[in-house]
Amino acid sequence: MKNTVIKYGLYALLSGFVLFGLPFLLGMGTNYDYGELIGYSSMIISLLFVYFGIKHYRDKVNNGKVSLGKAIGIGMLIALFSAVGVAIFDYIYTTQINPDFASDYLEYSLKKMEANLSPEEFKTESAKLTQQMKDYGSPSLMALMMFATVVILGFIISLISGLILQRKN
Numbered sequence: 001m002k003n004t005v006i007k008y009g010l011y012a013l014l015s016g017f018v019l020f021g022l023p024f025l026l027g028m029g030t031n032y033d034y035g036e037l038i039g040y041s042s043m044i045i046s047l048l049f050v051y052f053g054i055k056h057y058r059d060k061v062n063n064g065k066v067s068l069g070k071a072i073g074i075g076m077l078i079a080l081f082s083a084v085g086v087a088i089f090d091y092i093y094t095t096q097i098n099p100d101f102a103s104d105y106l107e108y109s110l111k112k113m114e115a116n117l118s119p120e121e122f123k124t125e126s127a128k129l130t131q132q133m134k135d136y137g138s139p140s141l142m143a144l145m146m147f148a149t150v151v152i153l154g155f156i157i158s159l160i161s162g163l164i165l166q167r168k169n
Helices: 002-025 032-046 048-061 068-097 101-116 119-136 139-165
Strands: none
Touching: 002 032, 002 048, 002 068, 032 048, 032 068, 032 101, 032 139, 048 068, 048 139, 068 101, 068 139, 101 119, 119 139
16 A cells, blocks of 8 residues: 555656746736635646556555445545645745735735725725735645645545445455
8 A cells, every 4th residue: 555655646746846837837826716626626637647546556556346335435535646736836835936916915905906806895895805815814824724635625535535446246
């Protein structure tokens, strides 16, 4: 199991790092309209290695058998690698490549809110969002939130993969 987790985990880590970072490095990082879609897509794609890792373990290592619990365990370990890759890139991006990301994103979000909300709603919602960015806008916390997001998605994909791939005696 260890070799499978390391092999597919490293694939997931590298793909998470590269896929999550590629749009930013290609200059698409300031296009926030597509940023979420691209970010979540890159997380899901890097988490495909969860499925392939479980399948490899079942077919090549464990004589065609894997329980749901073992599949989820393998999947979560692989997902942790992906989460580390995404979090590392997020931290590097928000500290080195674009240290103004939090304030730029806040400004973008406020402009979008102002265009879509009444003046009273805007005042309330902008105060909430501004406080959230003060509380959670540090590079470390943003990287931690990305890590947690990938882990949660990884659990869902591990569960689905385990249900699909489980085989018992």
